[in-house]
Amino acid sequence: MKSSDIAIFGSTVATDIASLRGGVVSVGNFDGVHLGHRAIIDTMRAAAREPIGVDDPIQARPVVAVTFEPHPLELLRPAAAPKRLTPWGEKVRQLAAAGVDAVVRLTADADLLTLEPEAFVADVLVKYLRPACIVEGPDFGFGRARRGNVELLQSLANLHDYNVRIVHPIETTLPDGVRVRVRVSSTAIRERISLGAVDAAAAMLGRPYALVGTVVHGAGAGRNLGYPTLNLNVGNQAVPGEGVYAGRAEIDEKRYLAAISIGTRATLGGDRLVIEAFLLDVTGDWYGREARVELHARLRDQRRFADQAALVAQIGHDVAAVRRIMA
Numbered sequence: 001m002k003s004s005d006i007a008i009f010g011s012t013v014a015t016d017i018a019s020l021r022g023g024v025v026s027v028g029n030f031d032g033v034h035l036g037h038r039a040i041i042d043t044m045r046a047a048a049r050e051p052i053g054v055d056d057p058i059q060a061r062p063v064v065a066v067t068f069e070p071h072p073l074e075l076l077r078p079a080a081a082p083k084r085l086t087p088w089g090e091k092v093r094q095l096a097a098a099g100v101d102a103v104v105r106l107t108a109d110a111d112l113l114t115l116e117p118e119a120f121v122a123d124v125l126v127k128y129l130r131p132a133c134i135v136e137g138p139d140f141g142f143g144r145a146r147r148g149n150v151e152l153l154q155s156l157a158n159l160h161d162y163n164v165r166i167v168h169p170i171e172t173t174l175p176d177g178v179r180v181r182v183r184v185s186s187t188a189i190r191e192r193i194s195l196g197a198v199d200a201a202a203a204m205l206g207r208p209y210a211l212v213g214t215v216v217h218g219a220g221a222g223r224n225l226g227y228p229t230l231n232l233n234v235g236n237q238a239v240p241g242e243g244v245y246a247g248r249a250e251i252d253e254k255r256y257l258a259a260i261s262i263g264t265r266a267t268l269g270g271d272r273l274v275i276e277a278f279l280l281d282v283t284g285d286w287y288g289r290e291a292r293v294e295l296h297a298r299l300r301d302q303r304r305f306a307d308q309a310a311l312v313a314q315i316g317h318d319v320a321a322v323r324r325i326m327a
Helices: 035-048 072-076 088-098 117-129 150-155 186-194 198-205 308-326
Strands: 006-009 024-027 063-069 102-107 133-136 163-166 171-173 181-183 209-216 230-233 243-251 254-263 274-279 290-300
Touching: 024 035, 024 117, 035 063, 035 088, 035 133, 035 163, 063 088, 063 117, 088 102, 088 209, 117 150, 133 150, 150 163, 171 198, 186 198, 198 209, 198 290, 230 290, 243 274, 243 308, 254 290, 254 308, 274 290, 290 308
Parallel strands: 024 063, 024 133, 063 102, 133 163
Antiparallel strands: 006 102, 171 181, 209 230, 209 290, 230 274, 243 254, 243 290, 254 274
16 A cells, blocks of 8 residues: 555645544445444544543544545446445535545555455554544444454554444434334435435435536437426436436535436437436526536426426426425
8 A cells, every 4th residue: 555545635634644643533435424424423523522541632633534436346346336325526525514524535456455454454544544543333344355343443452552432323214104213324325216215315314315427418308398407427326216306406506496307208209317407597508517416305206298298387397396395
């Protein structure tokens, strides 16, 4: 592992890795930055304000999230790699919002991913960060073949002079009528998103799910119908099930109400899945820019209409519903 394989993002306390030493660290993919991750970060922030010893002069230690890019499975087992809940920029944004001082990105390559767990602790975490405390969930796995676990992490604590704190998983009740408490996880969130259950995903994320991507040229169908839309290319991000949603779009730090359609545009003869957002009360040319589209509520399923007039009438109802729900 070389220092050139490490980068710092979203930092409010550091410009180089040395200034993060002695902090409180957590290692993980942090995909989604959901309520479980936030519980870990809350524990990190509390630990950062606690003195390690009687003579410890430090009042607040840096809170550091260590994560990987690309996702390790994209290298080890590409076919099994999950769709991302949070692309890189969105992950950094949400980690900062949750209270992390700095995000350290480790370049996931063969050298890093084949390190034995003991070497990962000694040659990466301790060598570069010298953590005073490491905070993880009980299922934390690290090192070659994920052989490392929290028991090994704790067994190495005295040798490398750090503390370990384990945060129990978070459960929440989903707004699906069943009222069963579920364990919050990135996998559970992906499952709900694939079904279009964005309200359930939001309950586990602690915020609305957001698609993030580049505005691209579409077929111009929305403009021809009187509802010009921006088309979004979200790359490898997890896309909700087909349907029409109420939400908000953010472009250039400005936010707008939006009616979002995810589907193949069957009424217009489409056969390719597209993500379109009609921004209410604004027009603009945003091609090539990054847009962030939050999905607050599912309005309806996609369906084929008898003709374009019927489709236009339904879009009008959808826009009215967005105003009502988002008021």
